Amino acid sequence: MRAATVCLSFRNIWMLAIALLAAIALALPVWAADISEFVGDYEGNADLVRADGTVEPRDMSVSIAETRDGFNVSWSTTIQKPDGRIKESDYSVDFLPSPREGIYAAAMTRNVFGHAVQLDPMKGEPYVWGRIEGDTMTVYSLFVADDGGYELQQFDRTLAEGGLMLKFSRLKDGVEQRSVETFLARQ
Template sequence: MPLHRLLLALVFSILPVLALAAEIDRFAGVYEGSSEFVQDGEAQRRDLSTTIKPSKTGFELSWTSVSYKSDGRIKQKVYTIEFVPSPRDGIYGSAMKTNVFGKPEPLDPLNGEPFVWTRISGDTFSTFSLFINEAGEYEMQEYHRTLADGGLDLVFRRVKQGAVEREIKAFLSKVK
């Protein structure tokens, strides 16, 4: 292969990686905050954190939710997911398992596993999780993280069969 074609191929293979890095770098960081809301007539508090960082093949998203129950119990959920570019601009697939060829791929919602993806649209970094239960009904969880002065505005929604069951809003300050 002539040198100029090799250089062109190299440039065109690097451009998507550089574009992804620039897109992710706008959101990269560690963010923390809390939210107070009413659920089932009871005041609730939740501490929230999010970490977004570039990885070799895409980016890693981690988030933690700590719920404080009225009876004194504390419930913590921690998630960490690797995402890789999809063939569509601004949409990233989860890489939660590896297929027989060593390629990362999402989980299978038809097997009771969540199907997770992320979309970046303007200043909003949205993560969606689809779960199909045994009866074939679905639940969606949506996390919309929008760039704001000093951090991220977070809107979380849980949607079952098309109806919003819960919505939590919080400001997450950038701490790193």
């Protein structure tokens, strides 16, 4: 009887080991296959349409790269003002896989333990996340305004022959403030 108990214990341990290996395999990040299609440098220009209908020309670029733990999206927008001034805005965000497939958490700062974490929207900082769904990578930025309202920026970057189609929109309290669509050519 004792031998049967030992065999059963080894069998249970074996089954537990197989289940553990299967769980680890399922939990491995799936970003590598998804992000590799987007990796590269892209450039283009567009006319941004404001809520009042005015148009503002912009030069745009984006660089998407794999990192050790996820990926990075860096983008730049250059605006030539009517008075000749040039305004350039640059952003760079690291993304890490979340426990939810295809959804990525922004790693924009480090906590006291050195772990990459999100910013705090209650402090006026943007809450940023991304997702990859099919051939589209979307980056969202949510801002909580001082009056408690919100602003949501959405960047859809869809794979296209020779580059990416960019669709950007900015909503403030549910009302579209700006939008732009353009093609960014792979460099």
